[in-house]
Amino acid sequence: MAYVKELDIFRAVSQWIKDNQDKLGPNEKTNILSAIRYQLMDEKELSEVRRSKLVRSDRNILDVIKKSLTQTLNDRGRLEPNVNFAQENLIEVSQIDGGTMIVLDHPVNINYIEMELCSCTYSYYIEVSIAKYSWFRVIDHSNYDSPKYNVASSSMDATVTNGYPHWTIKVVETLPDKIQNAILYDDYKNLLLDRGYTYHDLELGCIEVQLAQPYLLSSMRMLLWDHQKFTYGYTVHVSVNHEDWFLIIDKSNKSCQSWQLLQFEQRLVVYIRVTGVHTSCPDKTFNLKYLEAPAQVSLAFIIKKPWKSIPWLLNRK
Structure with a gap:
């Protein structure tokens, strides 16, 4: 695409027509010249166009120019990647x-x-x-502030950008989206079929989710895969631009299992990064079965006191 002064384009086209006039059909000259955006020329440039030998020798070309001046401007430009036009x-x-x-x-x-x-x-x-x-x-x-629904789901266009689906997912699923984004589906509810998990090797990478747009979040919920009572230590970082990351959860020195209900100071989030630090799994992998944000259960269920057994609760007076 051309991105030069229209007068320069007219001069180049005029020279090309002069060099190829014996090969052009009766209407080809006017068709070519009609593509020039005469609306972008000032009076001095238009004067040069009108006085040119090409225009003075053909009344039809002059009519094309007059008609062009009253028409909608045609779009034309040049490709300029990584240029800030708002300087x-x-x-x-x-x-x-x-x-x-x-x-x-x-x-x-x-x-x-x-x-x-x-x-x-x-x-x-x-x-x-x-x-x-x-x-x-x-x-x-306009509607991303403090969502009450789960925005870390495939139906909300969230995607898993880091992490590996375990081979069991590929056995029970055929759709590429459900394989890649397995932790964003609530299939964990199907207790009759183990649909596997997404994992990363310790000290190699992480599990990362990208949301469709920025959301204000203050909670998450995760389900760790603890098929044989495996325990994990992990951290959770979030980012808006994938460059500046903020640690919101640090359980690197804990031994965590099953459901993780996470609460943190409200902040804007686009990217969620979960990184395993240690595990009791012999494969030395951090294994995640499900992720949702914000948490879709009441945060009042976070147990802040030591757990009391069911018999103790039944026998208390």
């Missing part, structure tokens, strides 16, 4: 309808927006426009 010297910032509007100095095609929020928590959406009349919502984070 301070290229933008205008103002307030509109209770929000902030950033005006770039020229139209651009973009597919990625990155911004940094301060330490407060927000709900927001991002809309874009060419002429400030029609707006299109491209990002909608």
